Amino acid sequence: MAHLLLIDDDVALVPEQVKQAFAAPTHRVDIAHTGAAGLAQIANDPPDVILLDVRLPDQSGLDVYLQIKALDARIPVIFITMTKGAELAIEAMKLGAFEYLFKPLNLNELRRVVGEAVEVSRRMRQPAVMAQELPADDVDGAIVGGCAAMLDVYKSIGRVAAQDVPVLITGESGTGKELVARAVYQHGARSKGPFLALNCAAIPENLLESELFGHEKGAFTGADRRRIGKFEQCNGGTLFLDEIGDMPIALQAKILRLIQEQEFERVGGGETVRTDVRLIAATHRDLKAWSEEGKFRADLYYRLGVFTIRLPALRERDGDVATLVHFYVRKFSQELGRDIREISPEAMARLSAYSWPGNIRELQSVLKQALLRASGPTLLDSFLPELAPSAATPAEASGSSTGGFPLDELIAERLTPEMANLYAEVHGLVDRVLLARVLEHTNGNQHQAAKILGIARQTLRMKLRDLGLQVTHAVESSDEG
Numbered sequence: 001m002a003h004l005l006l007i008d009d010d011v012a013l014v015p016e017q018v019k020q021a022f023a024a025p026t027h028r029v030d031i032a033h034t035g036a037a038g039l040a041q042i043a044n045d046p047p048d049v050i051l052l053d054v055r056l057p058d059q060s061g062l063d064v065y066l067q068i069k070a071l072d073a074r075i076p077v078i079f080i081t082m083t084k085g086a087e088l089a090i091e092a093m094k095l096g097a098f099e100y101l102f103k104p105l106n107l108n109e110l111r112r113v114v115g116e117a118v119e120v121s122r123r124m125r126q127p128a129v130m131a132q133e134l135p136a137d138d139v140d141g142a143i144v145g146g147c148a149a150m151l152d153v154y155k156s157i158g159r160v161a162a163q164d165v166p167v168l169i170t171g172e173s174g175t176g177k178e179l180v181a182r183a184v185y186q187h188g189a190r191s192k193g194p195f196l197a198l199n200c201a202a203i204p205e206n207l208l209e210s211e212l213f214g215h216e217k218g219a220f221t222g223a224d225r226r227r228i229g230k231f232e233q234c235n236g237g238t239l240f241l242d243e244i245g246d247m248p249i250a251l252q253a254k255i256l257r258l259i260q261e262q263e264f265e266r267v268g269g270g271e272t273v274r275t276d277v278r279l280i281a282a283t284h285r286d287l288k289a290w291s292e293e294g295k296f297r298a299d300l301y302y303r304l305g306v307f308t309i310r311l312p313a314l315r316e317r318d319g320d321v322a323t324l325v326h327f328y329v330r331k332f333s334q335e336l337g338r339d340i341r342e343i344s345p346e347a348m349a350r351l352s353a354y355s356w357p358g359n360i361r362e363l364q365s366v367l368k369q370a371l372l373r374a375s376g377p378t379l380l381d382s383f384l385p386e387l388a389p390s391a392a393t394p395a396e397a398s399g400s401s402t403g404g405f406p407l408d409e410l411i412a413e414r415l416t417p418e419m420a421n422l423y424a425e426v427h428g429l430v431d432r433v434l435l436a437r438v439l440e441h442t443n444g445n446q447h448q449a450a451k452i453l454g455i456a457r458q459t460l461r462m463k464l465r466d467l468g469l470q471v472t473h474a475v476e477s478s479d480e481g
């Protein structure tokens, strides 16, 4: 459950909207009407995310924000402002505020921004546990694995975390690079500061520079206000740049300068901004090979790669598949209201023999599907989807229904009082079938597939990633990954 605190002197509209947007049981909303009352609540019972009105009866929102930062610099604070208060909200972002929203609140935007903030908050607070064996059942988000290669990873995390140097994390998609970045952050000297993350491959190239470095008003068409970028917002903290290999080469020079001098200019601005950010970067690409081919700046590679943590693919982790299967079967059983207590030897044999091109993310996806089909206390081999050599063409792709069970039957079964995420669950299942089918049709060509689907290629990539699907055949261009 996400815990939100709204600090706003409005007693009617804004509280009503926030309560409407974030209902129980997935959210809890506390409300304070003055800065002092809000601060007292934060000290008593720190929320995951704070929504803070710029204008309060007893003190300015900015003063309250500074006091919140002193209490705990990690809690994401979202300012709520009238259009004319935007300057102050932008000032607050320079000091690390998460985002600002205009009154009257747009509920969709509110949900999106708060959702992102809850995720950011979770990343900072959820303890990064490294578990060599099956961890206790209340441990969430652990790095599970006791094979020799993972023990080396834990050692590397321990060695580098306390040094304030950049870290490069490499490994195939779904191997846990983000988890490792979080562990480096949490065991480092900046663990009380913010931890922000940005996926370079998920943001259109023309917006990435502004996301990272911010822009000045009028820097480009549509830049109607100054925007504070992640490097400025994250001052004193740690920034995780995922898929740094996908960053346009022109932008790489700016990152290099940032690492070397901790300074930069906002897009369209002449003012040099100083910041103090620890960079953790990750990529599934071979950056050394890319730098030799001129696709990645060699000087940036050398600078970033001084300390590299290489995550092994799941197929290289002897014995860890079984522990991970137990870990996720237990977790998903709880989430999906199933009561699976054991895994049949046949099912475990098939899971252990599979090559997992999509790594742990694929393992999660397969187990979720299996649990949705499961009944009784044992996870049988027959509940598993087909583990195809190409994971972009799972069993469902060859049937007209979602893997042998009609959708409406599934929905009917899942309509229980405790159900909370049915939309995501059903869409995940449909996406898995749809994307696999279309990619099969285009022989793995993501460009064509995105066109057929009518979605952006970046969206397609993110969906494939989230579903743990790998496109293992015929890819149209060398930058397709």
Ligand SMILES: Nc1ncnc2c1ncn2[C@@H]1O[C@H](COP(=O)(O)OP(=O)(O)OP(=O)(O)O)[C@@H](O)[C@H]1O
Residues within 6 Å of the ligand: 141, 142, 143, 144, 145, 171, 172, 173, 174, 175, 176, 177, 178, 179, 180, 242, 283, 284, 324, 360, 361, 364, 465
């Ligand atoms: N060793 C592990 N133990 C338990 N869960 C793991 C482990 N490694 C990864 N996961 C889980 O697998 C999923 C994918 O991990 P993560 O996002 O860190 O991978 P990634 O390497 O960053 O992937 P991508 O390159 O696609 O972004 C997450 O839900 C993560 O919690």
